[in-house]
Amino acid sequence: MSYTTKLIQGLILGLVLALSAAGQVKPGQPFPALAGHALEGTLPDFAGQVVLVDFWATWCAPCKASFPAYTELQREFAPRGFILLAVSVDKTAGPYEEFLQRFKPAFSTVRDSAQKLISEVRVPAMPTSYLLDRHGIVRSVHSGYHGESTVKALREEIARLLEEKS
Amino acid sequence: MKTKLTLLLGLAVLTALLSGCTTVQPWERATLADPKMRPDRDPLHSAMFEHIYFSCEAATGGRGVGGSGCGCN
Numbered sequence: 001m002s003y004t005t006k007l008i009q010g011l012i013l014g015l016v017l018a019l020s021a022a023g024q025v026k027p028g029q030p031f032p033a034l035a036g037h038a039l040e041g042t043l044p045d046f047a048g049q050v051v052l053v054d055f056w057a058t059w060c061a062p063c064k065a066s067f068p069a070y071t072e073l074q075r076e077f078a079p080r081g082f083i084l085l086a087v088s089v090d091k092t093a094g095p096y097e098e099f100l101q102r103f104k105p106a107f108s109t110v111r112d113s114a115q116k117l118i119s120e121v122r123v124p125a126m127p128t129s130y131l132l133d134r135h136g137i138v139r140s141v142h143s144g145y146h147g148e149s150t151v152k153a154l155r156e157e158i159a160r161l162l163e164e165k166s
Numbered sequence: 167m168k169t170k171l172t173l174l175l176g177l178a179v180l181t182a183l184l185s186g187c188t189t190v191q192p193w194e195r196a197t198l199a200d201p202k203m204r205p206d207r208d209p210l211h212s213a214m215f216e217h218i219y220f221s222c223e224a225a226t227g228g229r230g231v232g233g234s235g236c237g238c239n
Contacts, residue, residue, distance in 0.1 A: 002169055009172070009176060055193070057193070057196065059195075059196045059200065089193045091196065119193075123192055123193060125192050126192045126193060128192075
């Protein structure tokens with residue numbers, strides 16, 4: 001085998017490996033630390049809490065449709081140690097602030113205007129939510145918002161995680 | 167011969183990988199999701215376009231209605 005052939009095969013292998021390494025965050029993996037991604041807004045204290053991180057945007061209709069149901073989840077489970085954090089990926093502040101003023105969500109919201117966090121998490125669709133246990137490990141990923149079926153699955157999973165010993 | 171084939175295959179794969187095609191990630195679709203991207207966003211433009219279309223096609227009612235006509239609109 002000539003040197004050129006070996007070089008090309010090496011390059012192809014390198015490219016394939018580089019592409020596959022840029023994977024998405026999956027259940028069983030720790031969720032990236034939220035600090036250090038230049039998120040705009042106040043991050044709540046997650047220590048020892050079950051957390052649902054929801055990636056959304058104002059240009060995404062299903063994302064906005066999920067807010068009333070997520071407000072209910074927050075109200076239902078917050079007293080037992082649950083935090084819902086909605087991370088907007090809107091690049092501009094105008095539509096984001098306008099929507100929040102109109103809706104006034106009962107849960108924490110931050111904006112990933114530089115899209116650093118979401119580029120690291122690599123969501124498969126908009127919206128996508130990550131349910132983290134009390135140790136910050138991703139336990140389930142919900143791609144898209146499918147109304148009652150998504151809410152039912154989330155409610156069951158959150159209740160189960162809250163019952164786990166820390 | 168085998169080396170040449172491998173070389174050609176490698177070059178073809180490299181060309182495909184390094185071409186201008188790219189994937190728009192789900193979080194980068196704000197512009198694509200904008201209502202301005204809809205081809206039927208302007209009712210007046212749509213109506214005019216439909217009129218031209220069914221006049222050319224001699225089909226009264228344009229796309230949305232069954233049947234045909236004289237085209238004398």
